[in-house]
Amino acid sequence: MPVKPEIEARFEELKNIRQYLHTCPEVGLETVQTVAFVKKQLDALGIGYEDIGVNSLLAKIEGKGKGKTVAFRCDMDALQTTEETGLPYQSVVEGCMHGCGHDGHTTTMLAFAGYLANHRDFNGTVLLLFQSGEEGYGGALEVINDGLFEKYSIDYMFGMHNWPPYGEHQVIVHKGTAMASEDRFDLILRGKSGHASVPHGCIEPFAAVADFIKGAQSVIARKVSAHDKAVISITQVHGGSAYNIIPDEVVIKGNVRTTDPKVQDVIEESLGHLVAGLETIYGVTATFTYHRKHPPVINTTPELVIAAAERVVGKENVLTEELPAMGSEDYAFYMQKTRGCFVWIGNGSDSPLLHNSKYDFNDNVTVLGASLFAELLDEALSD
């Protein structure tokens, strides 16, 4: 398999870096020590960088001539969960583990940085973004709000994620949506409390709650096209305090996933109509808040990654017809600002799934990922 021999030659060193990062995970936007470590590695490579967002870092490598600007992004943050791998390099931070492989993504980017440090003969500029706070902490938005796209005219941006249980030489490229959007909603239904024996003298909120829960599923069945994908899950219902008291307030919270922004519009609007109907039928007063947390990840240049990946792992190992994941990724925000693609690399068919307490990043992915990025740079600069 034609990974870059000089990246492969660093395998043991890269493995040590990755396993070191694994021992000291940091959560959310608090990637202070990780950034300090990355800075030291970049210093050793003679690569300049600047702080951006909140504890994110942007490295810059200028090629020999003026050309396109191509950005690559990795995430660095870990999960608030207790590791149960029993590995010699298991996390030493209580209740915190690299359970999504961002230790490996950071190392992959450092491997790519090392390669670029010795190959500055390209026409253009490469930006390497080491991002904090991917796991729901708004790290990408912090980077964008700090002016990434105002400061740099970025022609393409690419990102990768390891993906169990795909095989370790498999590369997965989605032509279009790779990962779903995530929206969250809060609904407060207010009625009038009273004795359980006289619901007709109260404004009883639970009938409205029941209709909302059923009605939300009807939105999927009746308002979303059979060709589209969407999930609405009710994840919290809070209300009441006694057997014999009708409460005056019930709170419902939920989560919505789709693969198409147009479906997000349909669902938000339909849930709004449903809530308005409950007010009319039951006389409750409703406060409905719908928050769009992440847009879907929509790849606009899959062909560049497919061409690059075929050179690294061979055509037979590049999968382009896989279903998108219904999980979300804040890389989606970058794809609203520039063209690019988010690629998955198999973490091994026997790997526990992401966010599992026994999960571990496959170190071979580092060499493959960095080689893929190197090929992808050639592809993007010659496009």
Ligand SMILES: [Zn+2]
């Ligand atoms: Zn994750």
Ligand SMILES: [Zn+2]
């Ligand atoms: Zn992740």
